[in-house]
Amino acid sequence: MTHAPTLTLADIARRLDIDFQGDGDTLIRGLATLKEAGPDQIAFLANRAYLKDLAETRAAAVLLHPEHGKNCPVPQLPIDNPYLGYAQLSQMFDPLEASKQTGVHPTAVVGDNVTLGEGVEIQAHAVIDAGVVLGDRVVIGAGSVVGADSILGDDTRLHANVTVYHGVVIGKRAILHSGCVIGADGFGFAHDGARWHKIAQLGGVVLGDDVEVGSCSSIDRGALGDTLIGNDVKIDSQVQIAHNVRIGDHSALAGCVGIAGSTKVGKHCMLGGGVGLSGHLTIADGVQVTGMSLVTNSIHEPGVYSSGTGAMNNTQWRKNAVRFKQLDEIAKRLTRLEKSSRDSA
């Protein structure tokens, strides 16, 4: 069963390194929004849009910036970055952490020469192929498969039905969600004029520390060298990362992003949902691309980039979309008209 723990307010304040003034014995069973929190829950104020809810909150205590303390009707947990405080607090109530177990389920299949760290948990029907190395406290979810000779760092968790191919290296504290696939073949074929010949994908995949990969996402293995995902890279669901892509540390990729082969994304980049990057590009550090934009050229400067057109009523859109197809002609007509206007002036 998954049950979140109960903590006292004093415990929580201590773990958040906050100097709490008030009754520390209050029992806390979770967290909620200012509006919905009850007397055994902590709320947080991390966005001014919710300031209006502060006066009416029934929370046991509120995590907030000191500047809002005077408006808080209940005990407060003052902190400079309340959103970060919320993140840390949320982890204290994670039922998965509380329900962690140790040991290899009798239905799991573990191959030869597998190295298991201390406190490893391998759940039902998981398959660990020969030569795999699992660090301390690694969790392998039910039905997950780890291919031969792959290496998973300490405290990494695979949820149920994850697939890691052979020869993949994953760092520490990684979280891989169900249905994601790490190390499938990149998409490489040579054409002989009539048909395709497969290029065996002989590289691997290396994920750094603190990487998270969402459900049903794919990170393909390299053709020759490795596909490289840096430290602290966060990848959402339904993302496709092709062979030999490199993602710099601390970058975040939202859902449905697709990155074609050999593209290098810098550090601290943020790609919005559904963004597509063509192959063999270089994207500088600190680039943000807004949702569903297509990037076909390298980007050398940090900044925000976009493509596409915003949604509008279909009737109007049809008229404008037709004009898009005439756009070059429209521009030329305008130039001619400007010229004739100048000539006649």
Added chain:
Amino acid sequence: MTHAPTLTLADIARRLDIDFQGDGDTLIRGLATLKEAGPDQIAFLANRAYLKDLAETRAAAVLLHPEHGKNCPVPQLPIDNPYLGYAQLSQMFDPLEASKQTGVHPTAVVGDNVTLGEGVEIQAHAVIDAGVVLGDRVVIGAGSVVGADSILGDDTRLHANVTVYHGVVIGKRAILHSGCVIGADGFGFAHDGARWHKIAQLGGVVLGDDVEVGSCSSIDRGALGDTLIGNDVKIDSQVQIAHNVRIGDHSALAGCVGIAGSTKVGKHCMLGGGVGLSGHLTIADGVQVTGMSLVTNSIHEPGVYSSGTGAMNNTQWRKNAVRFKQLDEIAKRLTRLEKSSRDSA
């Protein structure tokens, strides 16, 4: 084995509540198009485009609107909504329904305190964690995993290799296709200026009755509250639904749709393939969005919405796409020219 049943024409007419005139003893083994149906199959006319095929059909009988009856060379099954009749008829020949079994396969792993309804079928290598409740006649496909404390309503079917995380609630008669993942963590992180801190996703997912989820689709669990999918919502393959999204009853989402966090979609909405909705939007009831449109603002009125540009020959497209980047300048030049034209008039 999967074998469709054989029915008589009279049986079928009775189950469709049609007053059939003719030889009801004809044995029917399936259905097909007007053009391809043989003498043991039923055909249907639901679209005027196929009216031309009616005169030549060899079907045992045709499901059609009474207005077309006089042109039908074979026995007819008159019905006001022939497409709906086709849907109902198709279900009579579903081989999966015919091959349904009962019982728990010896290789399945069922945790403590699991409640199994009557007639439940749990297939090979499925894993049901502790505290799960399965309603009557639930089917859990081979290799599927249901996380702790999740609840599945009567007659719900998980195909093979589905993953349901802990604490998920699924209504009655849901169909979840292979590879879909319900309840993985939403994509939530707080940034401390240097790196990301995970926000534990403490909410759940609630799916209403009669929901269908396509293969390899993801519905993430909420950060605090739940992600909510209404009754009779139909979700195609490769769809991504982020944390705390709400989808109203009877809405349909085609393949590759992506919906960012906390967006609310109304009832009876239809999202075309590849549509993207930004986060924190409100989409009114009855909104349709055409394929691959990006919606970045709330939509308050029912209607059809679109974005993007239609495909064209690449040579022409290149010219027009370059002009798109000059569009603001083109508009300003036009305004200047209009002004100078007025001034000189």
Added chain:
Amino acid sequence: MTHAPTLTLADIARRLDIDFQGDGDTLIRGLATLKEAGPDQIAFLANRAYLKDLAETRAAAVLLHPEHGKNCPVPQLPIDNPYLGYAQLSQMFDPLEASKQTGVHPTAVVGDNVTLGEGVEIQAHAVIDAGVVLGDRVVIGAGSVVGADSILGDDTRLHANVTVYHGVVIGKRAILHSGCVIGADGFGFAHDGARWHKIAQLGGVVLGDDVEVGSCSSIDRGALGDTLIGNDVKIDSQVQIAHNVRIGDHSALAGCVGIAGSTKVGKHCMLGGGVGLSGHLTIADGVQVTGMSLVTNSIHEPGVYSSGTGAMNNTQWRKNAVRFKQLDEIAKRLTRLEKSSRDSA
């Protein structure tokens, strides 16, 4: 364990049908780029951009076009199409081929009336339903599920956690990557004015010979007839192919492509990453569509097609995207101005 074989240079030359001049006894353990290859690896020159690396290479030998032979400092393997040679060479070092085993793992579940060809390998926790036929040397990866009565041709490989539904036919030498799903229900519903009624998807899926399907891709079964994928069709990861689609021989679909129901794609087509095709279209042979284009009309001529707008700085994009919504009005204003200019001339 996955270990690539060691071959002699003479072996390799013989298998590539190259007349090699030099010391054929050199032991070769793999291949690499010109820059990175060591003295036990073969390099290749398939793209003039890398010609600069030839003079410095330390490779045991280089696969190259005869025209570059005079610049090669190490033994050479001359071949007309070096990229094709690279593909063939890469397969010689594929560790999966080298580690292939035979037999049914004791944890695999094999149903009644299953036909197993010679040299079949069924890995741990795989499930083969009743009536399935597996050709010679078929490999079924760990945790994969093959539904009743499906047929897989000789030398076809399912990686781990693949799902094939009932009644699917797959040709010879197919490769299906983890997480892909073949034969889930197409997205078909009839509306009765208030709610949806499921149309049972009674067709199947037929994949030709030499088809590859990437990780987490979906190919849905037909509503009545079959979804048809031709010979030598290559499908990348995260692709969605809806019911009753037909793809012609030798076509290649990059990652995240989505194709709606009943569309027919010709032979030798290439669809870029994220391309969307609407339903019921016909796409001619030899059509290429660039990344993330949306195609809503049939294409009757071979050639390259595109839609969308390239990415730009967000500040500029915002200005231009606003103008897109005024585009029809801009065009009309231009026409009026041209007229008034002509009138006043």
